[in-house]
Amino acid sequence: MHIAYITSVYARASDTFIRNEVLALRQRGHTVDTFSIRRAEAEQEVDQEVSQEQASTDYILRQPPLTLLTAALRETLRSPGRMLATARLAWRTRALGVRGTLLQLAYLVEAAYLAGRLRARGVQVLHNHVAENSANVAMLASCLSGVPFSMTVHGPGIFYDPRKWALAEKIHQSAFTVCITHFCKSQCMVFVPPADIAKLHVVRCSVGAPFRAVEPLPIPAAPQLVCIGRLCPEKGMLVLIEAVARYVAGGGRCLLNIVGDGPSRQLMEQMIARHGLQDSVKLLGWQGSTVVRQQIEQSRALILPSFAEGLPIVVMEALALGRPVISSRVNGIPELVVSGRNGWLTTPSAVDELVAVLAQVCSASPEELQQMGRHGVDDVRRLHHLDTEIDKLEALLASAAR
Numbered sequence: 001m002h003i004a005y006i007t008s009v010y011a012r013a014s015d016t017f018i019r020n021e022v023l024a025l026r027q028r029g030h031t032v033d034t035f036s037i038r039r040a041e042a043e044q045e046v047d048q049e050v051s052q053e054q055a056s057t058d059y060i061l062r063q064p065p066l067t068l069l070t071a072a073l074r075e076t077l078r079s080p081g082r083m084l085a086t087a088r089l090a091w092r093t094r095a096l097g098v099r100g101t102l103l104q105l106a107y108l109v110e111a112a113y114l115a116g117r118l119r120a121r122g123v124q125v126l127h128n129h130v131a132e133n134s135a136n137v138a139m140l141a142s143c144l145s146g147v148p149f150s151m152t153v154h155g156p157g158i159f160y161d162p163r164k165w166a167l168a169e170k171i172h173q174s175a176f177t178v179c180i181t182h183f184c185k186s187q188c189m190v191f192v193p194p195a196d197i198a199k200l201h202v203v204r205c206s207v208g209a210p211f212r213a214v215e216p217l218p219i220p221a222a223p224q225l226v227c228i229g230r231l232c233p234e235k236g237m238l239v240l241i242e243a244v245a246r247y248v249a250g251g252g253r254c255l256l257n258i259v260g261d262g263p264s265r266q267l268m269e270q271m272i273a274r275h276g277l278q279d280s281v282k283l284l285g286w287q288g289s290t291v292v293r294q295q296i297e298q299s300r301a302l303i304l305p306s307f308a309e310g311l312p313i314v315v316m317e318a319l320a321l322g323r324p325v326i327s328s329r330v331n332g333i334p335e336l337v338v339s340g341r342n343g344w345l346t347t348p349s350a351v352d353e354l355v356a357v358l359a360q361v362c363s364a365s366p367e368e369l370q371q372m373g374r375h376g377v378d379d380v381r382r383l384h385h386l387d388t389e390i391d392k393l394e395a396l397l398a399s400a401a402r
Helices: 016-027 048-056 065-078 080-092 098-121 133-145 167-173 182-191 194-199 237-249 265-274 289-297 313-320 351-363 366-383 386-401
Strands: 002-009 031-038 125-129 149-153 177-179 200-202 224-228 255-259 281-285 301-304 325-328 343-346
Touching: 002 016, 002 098, 002 133, 016 031, 016 048, 016 313, 016 386, 031 098, 031 133, 065 080, 065 098, 080 098, 080 133, 080 167, 098 133, 125 133, 125 386, 133 149, 133 167, 149 167, 149 386, 167 182, 167 194, 177 182, 182 200, 194 200, 224 289, 224 351, 237 255, 237 265, 237 351, 255 289, 265 281, 289 313, 301 313, 313 325, 313 366, 325 351, 343 351
Parallel strands: 002 031, 002 125, 125 149, 149 177, 177 200, 224 255, 224 301, 255 281, 301 325, 325 343
Antiparallel strands: none
């Protein structure tokens, strides 16, 4: 098949779940072109794989405005009827207000450029990841070009305002819609009519090659933990630092390395200084996959105190490397992390629970954690095996392409 992938920002440190699919489909002999609305910030270019994907990606907003406007005019002249139908779809699915209307007009122009590229390259099916603004562009480009489109819904953001993002209409227009967990599927089912439920399919994200079929290293004796993710309010980072502060103030000892960056960084730095945690909490910024793996292997557990999530790939990576996971009991995470088996689930924002779990993890014997790690390896290989999930996705794409 000749497939195109599009998302808002590609490639970057945090989108291994997309790159895993793209690379796996290419390894199966399919041609996969990648498109992105914008290019990631320079600090996201953390390793060779990300750099290679960026070099081959077509960035729509890097095109001169005249190129984009010319593409819109070309599509209008080529098929006025299609352009009219697409404009009506754009109007019907816009967010309310002047800003929503102007953004949808911009998406329509971007879609015209994308439609021309899809047609020129002979693309058979267009797949979108993260069903928000880039899915608007994908849906409109599909309407203009006649190339079927599909999408993967992750959540949780789109479930905060599904009507603004026209989730039901996107699912209706799609050839199929992938949901990364059963929880995600259930949320989509809330908004679609019964006739469209058959379009919803659970295809789980999977870990990349460096994390598959590896022999886990021994659990370290040192009380070192790692947190990996974007530094933003929904990740619960301030709650995590508060929990570490209480644990250390009570006589506990640990080192927490936090990999990632984002808008909460300054607040986190201030909080670390206020509690005197410079020796207990380190902010490492974005790192490549090699460093991420090293940080996981050097730690007793991964900790992710999020308030809202889909199902983070880093949870799968930690379990694949034989490390238990401490996480909030939110969204799709309990479908993989099971308290007492391969990690601990805590109530979101409950600092006292997090302090208690920190004490358990830091005081547990390496043998106890090793046993939990073995369960984690078994679970992630069973539920998130790349070949199994790509089999599902490949079959859906082939059906759409036909």
